Amino acid sequence: MGKRVAVVGYGQTYQRSSRKDVNGVELINEAVRVALADAELTIKDIDAIVIGNMDHFEGINYVDMWSAEGSGAVMKPVMKVTTGGTTGTSVAMCAYYHVASGMFDKVLAIGWEKNSESDTTGAIITAFHPVWERPNLGGAVAGLAIEASKYMHDYGATEKDGARVAVRERLHALNNPYAHLHQEWMKGIPPDQLVDLIVGSEQNQLLAYPLRMSDMCPRTDGAAAVIFAVEGKAEKIAPIPAWVQATANRHNFVYAGDVDMARNTTIAEASQAVFRKAGIKEPLKQIDVCELYLPYSYAGLKWIEDIGFCGYGEGPRLLWDGVTDMDGEMPINPSGGVMSSNAIGATALIRVGEGALQVMGRAGARQVNRKVNLAFCSGFGGCYWADIMLLGRKKPA
Amino acid sequence: MENIAIVGVGQTVCARRREETFEQLVFEAATKALADAGAEIGDIDNVVTVSNDFWDGRTTSSMAVQEAAGGWHKDISTVEGDGAFGAFYGVMRILSGSFDTALVVGHIKGSEGVMNLITNAMFDPIYQRSLGIDATAAAALQARIYMQMSGATERDFARVSVKNHGQAMKNPFAQLPMKLTLKDVLESRPIAEPLKLLDCSPISDGAAAVVLSNRRGLKRFKKDPVWIRGVGHCTDAFNLGYRDLARSRSLGEAAKKAYKMAKIKDPLKELDVAELYDAYSYMELMWYEGLGLAPEGEGKQLIREGATALGGVLPVNPSGGVLSGHPVIVAGLIRLIEATLQVRGEADKRQVKGAKTALAQGINGPCGQAHCVFIVGA
C-alpha cells in the first residue's frame, strides 16, 4: 500500500503588492531557501520538485523548465501542475502523491505568482470559453458578486455579515508578518465597530454589488514552498510532522453558467470525501483550525456551511459568535487568509503550509492557543473547484 | 514498485487540422481508451489531464476538459507538460494507495495557435524572447553543436526522416506517412539551417488517453495488462548556452532510473522496440546516445547500419515517431501507447515481431531539457 506522508518544512516570501527587486525565478528561489532552512535540509536532500503558477499571469510558458536554476530543479525530476486558483493545493497534492507512491522520499512543492507583472483580470477572463463566455464575462469579481447576491437573497444575509468575515481576516493578518495586507488602523477596535466603519465608508469603493474593495482579495507577488517527507524520514526532520490525513478534490464544472449558485456543491463533496476517509463525523468539534481559501468575504459565510461546519444560513451566526476568531472554538485563517495575501499560484499552497505550521505548533504570533490535532486546508479556483487537504498530529493508521 | 498496468489506450488520428474542439478530442480519446479497456467511466477512480495554457489560448485551460475527461465527481488534476509526465503522475496516484485505477488524457490543437509565438514564450522574457527565438531555431542551434561533437551529418539526419516517414505509412493514426528518399529530405526547403522542412515535425491536432490500474483494479477491465516495468524523469538546466547541448545528461539520468527499476543492463539487447521523441530528425540520434543505445557520438552508426529500422536490432519509432505527427503535450503519451500496442501484439502493420519489452520517451522544454522514460513489458 502507499506510504504515509507528512509536511516537514514550509517557507514563503513576504507577500507584497510588487517585488520589483527580483524576477520570478529569483522569487521562487527565495521561498525554496526559506523552506529548506525551515526543515534544516539542503537541495541535495530533495528527490523531486513540483511547481505551479498560472501561466498567463506572468506570461511564461513551461515555467517548470524556465525556473530550473532557481527552484533547485537542475538534474532532478520536475513536474508542473496547474489548475488555476487551486494550483497551490493541486501542487501540494501532487507532491504528496509523489511521496505516498513510495518512489520519492522528500519532495518540494512550490507555488508562486507575480501578479504585479500583468493585468490579472485580463488574464482571468481568458479562463473562460472564447466563443461562448469570454465576450460577456466580467472576470472573477463579477462571478463572485452573483454568488454573494444569491446567498443574501436566500438567507437574508447582509453586507455587515460579509464585512464581519473581512474584519476577521484582516485582524488575523496583523499577527502574520508575511501577509500582504496589514490594516494597522484596525488594531484595538472591536470587530462590531470595524464592520460599521467598513460598511459605512464612502471610500470603500463598490466594484460589483454587493462587493466592495473591502470584500476582495489583493493581487500579490509571492512564493511559497512546502516540503513533504515519507514516514521513517519525516520524524527525523520535524519534531512534530504534520501528517496528511486525507486529501480529495472536485473540479466539477466547466462553464460558468453550469455552476450551481445556490450551494457550493464541489467543496461540499470534496469535504465529505475527506471526512469519510479520515473518519470525521462532527467537523466543527473535531477540526481544530482551518486555513480556507476564501477569495472574498461572503464565501466565509456560505462555504463553511457547505463544508459542514454548520447548517445552511447559519454561517453569519458562527462569525458573530466569534467561533471562527483566534480565541474561538474553531479559528479560521489565523494567517489572514487569501483576503490578506493572494499570489495566486502560491495561495492555496500557503493554506497547506499554514495548516502544517499550526499542527507543528510553530506559527508564532498567529499560533492558535491549543494543541492542534487536525487542520483543515482548502483551495479554490476556476468554476468553483475545491481541493481539500487535512493535516494532523497523529500518523494515520 | 508495485505492479501498475496499462489496460486501455486510445488515440485520435493526428491531423494538421481537426474540426472538433479540443474538448471533443479529449472525449474521443478518453472514450476510445475506455472502450479498449472494456470499461466505463465509473471504473475510473481518478483523472489526470495534460494540457498547456499557451497552446490552448486559455488560462486554466484544463478547466475546459474536466467533463470530457470524465472528471465529474472525481479527484482530478492537471500536469502541464508532456503527456508521459502526466502518465507518470497517474502511476504515482495509484501507487499512493488512494486509487486503484486512473485515466490520463492529453490534448492539443496545434492548428489553433501560432507555434512560433507559443514556443517563443517558453524562452526568457528579458534575455531571449525579444530576439524572436522559438523552438525550431533553438533546435537548429543544438543540431549544429551535436554535428560538431559527433560528426553526424545532415545525411544522417535525413536517414531518420526517411525511416520514420516511411514507417508512418503503416500507422493509420499518423499525420505524415511519406515514402521519401535521402535526396527528398536533403533538398527540402530550409527552415533553420541545418534543419530543412523534412527534418522538422509538423503542427498537429490530436488527443490520447491511457487507462492505468493496479492489480486489484484489473478485474474491472477486459484487456490483458501491459506492465510498467520502470519509469524515470529528470530535468536539465534552462539556460541554453550553459547546457551541454550535444549531450543529454537529463535523458541519461531518467533512463538510468527506468533501467534500474526494470532490471535492464544492456538496453540495445534487452529492449525489443523503442518509441522516441524525434521532434526534429537529429534528436533521434541524440536520444540513442542519451539512452545508452550507442556510445557518445555514435548514434549515427545505428542509423547508418539500419539497426533501428523495422528489421534491425532495435526498431525505433515503428509508429513513424513525432516527425510523422507532433501533437505537442500528447506526443509522449502516444509513444507510451505505441509501446503498449507493441507489447500487446496489437500494432498491426507496424508490429515488431515478438516484442515483449518496449521503451517510450517523452520530452519537455527547449531542446529536450527534460525527459520521461517508461519501460513497459508483458
Next chain:
Amino acid sequence: MAKARRKARNVVYAGRIKVPYAWSVGATGSRFLTALRDDQEIWGVKCPKCKRVYVYPIKNCGECFVPTEQWVKVANVGTLESFTVVHYKHDMQPRKRPLIYGLVKLDGTDGALLHLIGGVEPAKIKLGMRMKAVFARQRAGSILDIQHFAPA
C-alpha cells in the same frame, strides 16, 4: 433554421490574448542591462563554488544552488559555438531576413549567450569564428542594446 443547417460551415473564431506584461527584471538583471545601456559593457556573475561566470547573469547558480555574488566584467568578444539562419517569419522576430541566431561564448565566461548574428553574409559564418558585440546606437536597457554579434 433548415436553410441555416444546410449552409452551416464550421465557423472559425479568431482572437488574441491581449494581456500586457511588465516583467520585473530584478536587481541582478537590472545591473546587467544598465551596464549595457549606459556603459556598453558586458558584466557577468561568478559562482563562488564552481567559479562559473554567467552571462546573462543569474542570481543563483543552478548547478551548485548557491547565490552568485561576485560581478565580473567580461570581454565584448567571444567565440561562436553555434548559429542558424532562419527562413521563416513570425511576429516576434526583431528584424527581417537574413535572420541569424548564434550562441557566443564571451571570453571570460563559461557558457554561451544566445543572440543575433549580423554584419556578415550567412555563407561566410563558421563555427569557432571570433565575434564581437555591436552595440545599438539607441539603447533602452534591454538585451537588444547589443544589436548583434559580428565577426571580430
